[in-house]
Amino acid sequence: MYPQAFIDYLVHFHGDRDYFECHEVLEEFWKEKERGARDQFWVGFIQIAVSFYHHRRGNFPGAQRTLEKAISILEDERVQVHSLGIDDRKLLSTLKERLSDIKARNPYKSLNIPISDHALMQACLKECSLREVIWGSDSDLTNQYLLNKHTLRDRSDVIMERERQKEKKRK
Template sequence: MNYAEDYLSFLFHFHGTRDYFECHEILEEYWKETAPKERDSHWVGLIQIAVALYHDRRGNKKGAARTLSKALSNLHSKKTELLKLGLDPERLFKLLEDTHERMLSPKPYESINLPISDQSLIEKCQSMCLHEGYIWGADSDMANSSIVDKHLMRDRSDVISERARQLSLRKTRMEDRP
C-alpha cells in the first residue's frame, strides 16, 4: 500500500522522535491541502491525538483529556479511513480509551504506539527511524525540552507581524469612517 509522505513523516515523529508538536504541524498542513473544509476529517482526529499527548507530557492533563476525547469522537466514525492508513481501529479505540482514563487519573504521562496493522508500513517507518538515528517506539525523552516545550521555542515573528498589520488596517478603517 502507498501512503502519503506526510503521513509517513507523522508516524516517524510520533513513534521515533516523539515530537508531537511536529506531528501536529505536519498533519495540519497536509489536512489543509487535502481536506481543508472537513473539520471532522480523520486527519483532524490524528492531529488531536498528537496534541493531546503533547499536553499530557507537559502536565496539562485536563487539556489533554479534553482533546483526546474529541479525537475519539471524531475517529469512531472513521474506521474505513483508519484501515486505509494501516491502523487497527478497534485496537486504536481501546488504546485511546485507556490513555484517556490514565489522563483523568494522577498517573504520569506514558508514550503510546499507534496500533499499525500493515507490517510493510511498520518496516518503512522503522527504516526511517534507523536512518535518522532514532529507535522506533522508544519512550519520550522527558528531559528533552526541544520536544517537551517546543511551543515556547518556535519563531512566532511572522504571526506577531501579521497581527500588527491587521491591527493597523483596522485602525486605518476606523479613522477613514465619517
C-alpha cells in the same frame, strides 16, 4: 501508498516523540485541501498528538479535552483509519485506556499507535533509520525543548505569515 506527511507524523510520534511536530506536519497536509473537502480523520490523529503533548506537560484538562475529541472523530472514521494501515479497534481501545489514565491524573507514558500494514511499518522504520531515531523509544522527559516546544521554537515564519494574511485582508 501513504502520504509522506502521515509517515512523518508516525516517525515523530514513535521515534523522537515530538508530538508538537506531529501536529504541525499533519495539519499542514490536512490544510492542503479546501475547507469543505478536508478529511476529518486527519484531525483525529492531530488531536492524539496534541493530547499527548498536553499530557506529557501535565496539562490534564487539555489532554482530556483533545483526546475525547480524537476518539469521537476516529470512532466515526473507523473505515478510513483502517485504510491507513492502522488497527482501528486496538487504537480506539488504547486511546480509551489512555483517557482513563488522564482522568485519573496518572503521569504520561509513551504509547505506540498500532500499525497493521507491514509496508507502512517498513516505510516508517526506513525513515527512522534515515533520521537516526529509534522507533518505539520512550519520550525523553528531561528534554525541555521537546516538552515546551510551543513556547521555545522560532516563530518568525508564523508571525510573518499572519502579517501577510492581515495585509492581504486589508487590500
